[in-house]
Amino acid sequence: MFNVHGVACAAALSLALFSGAAEAGELVKVKDITGREVEVSVPVERVILGEGRQIYFTAALDTDTPFKRIVGWRDDFQKADLDGYNAYLEKFPEMGKIPTFGGMKDGTFDIEQAVTLKPDVIIMNIDAKSATEESGYIEKLSKVGIPLVYVDFREKAMENTDPSMRLIGKLFGKEKRAEEFVEFHDTQIKRVTDVLAKAKDLKKPLVFMERAGGYSDDCCMSFGNENFGKMVELAGGTNMAGKIIPGTFGTVNPEQIIASNPDQVIVTGANWELYVPGGKWVGVGPGADKALATKKLAALMQRPAFTDIKAVKDGNVHAIWHQFYNNPYQFVAVQQIAKWLHPELFKDLDPEVTFKELHERFLPVAYRSGYFVSLNTGL
Known part of the structure; x- marks a missing residue:
């Protein structure tokens, strides 16, 4: 085994x-x-x-x-x-x-x-x-x-x-096929990084990435300067836990979230019914029930670490498919995070269209929406 x-x-x-x-x-x-x-x-x-x-x-x-x-x-x-x-x-x-x-x-x-x-x-x-x-x-x-x-x-x-x-x-x-994927991957990331590089006086919002929010009652797992932490930086944000967590993964105390008062909160989630049946996790992913995921995301923001922070008051709270953290599709996550952080800069960028193209060109299953939800109804 x-x-x-x-x-x-x-x-x-x-x-x-x-x-x-x-x-x-x-x-x-x-x-x-x-x-x-x-x-x-x-x-x-x-x-x-x-x-x-x-x-x-x-x-x-x-x-x-x-x-x-x-x-x-x-x-x-x-x-x-x-x-x-x-x-x-x-x-x-x-x-x-x-x-x-x-x-x-x-x-x-x-x-x-x-x-x-x-x-x-x-x-x-x-x-x-x-x-x-x-x-x-x-x-x-x-x-x-x-x-x-x-x-x-x-x-x-x-x-x-x-x-x-x-x-x-x-x-x-399959070297040729792999190179085609690499080219697609890199091109899609540049659709974010090239725009940000040209932006004048770019203000980088402070972002708290919660890893697997609701998976357990503990608060709060997050990311250091790699993985989703790196994706936040590429998307034009500042990863709140970057200076707190020395490695790729770690934990942030509720008091640190309150004191940092992040502008945006992004929670990772997936359907973890086999891990934690009936859990508080946010079940985003292919074909997810977006209404239920949104409801569960809102419930997570009732925890003491979140109720009074700027992100929650402004409605800038989002959930994203956890599995982006461990597969070669991270460019989709980078695009979606950039769109949440800088909606005006990326109003013409549609990460769902990107993900659909990935499925159509490279994957054997059809694309099913449900990988992202947001409490900000204006996005």
Whole structure:
């Protein structure tokens, strides 16, 4: 069983080949996102995904048959993104038969089970690196001829998304497709950053990003200078927790929110019915009930940390799909946040249209609205 969990630096971190152009089934050396040199026979035909939500990038490359290479995956997709899982299951019922794994982090990865699945590669998220290495899994897998590579859409997403997609494109024999995605990704981010760069006397609103608001009764998880914190900065805002949280993720005290008095509040959410049944979380995502999500978002603002702050008084409170934090679609989130923070600058930008185009060009399931809600009825 197993659980593992920017564009300027893309060239430095992207795929490096040492044995020249690869032919079908040729053993090549690649560099993963950590700089490790790994020998892999490409194109890979059998893959174990370290997270079920890695389907977000698999589907963008193997659009017509997104599960054809997947012989095993972690069981988080259904739990963390129930609406997204059901959308894929509806179109690809065979998905429900893929063997699931538990966790490398908790030491329950079954190497014997992995061997029986005969994977050509295991794709792991970078946040599992320490646990994976401490447990000696890489060496144990190497002894049975199973290579492992790290990708990253989470810790330094804006820096590592492009090289991660190029690496996966190489593994899958889909380099051209990966490059098309990278171009689309970068172009969509520039639709925000280019406008902001030309804006005169830009006032950056103070933004509090609440991570998974309502998931528990605790207040309040947030983001440091990476992930959604970085997206806020790219969208022309100031991330309130940037100077409070030293890493990518952390917690902010209610008193800090009150004292900082943010101009805008953005809460991440998803359908977490399998994690916290009937919870206070905001269930945004594909096909979400926007009226219910808005009601639950308003209820979260009744907590003591929020009732008297500027964002709540002005109605500048929003919810956004949590899973943008761990997939290569972050450019959609950047556009939506920019539109919330600077509505006049981005009145002609429609993130829903961008997301629809992403689905039409790269994804095998139809776009379903519901990824964003706002208490500001003027937006």
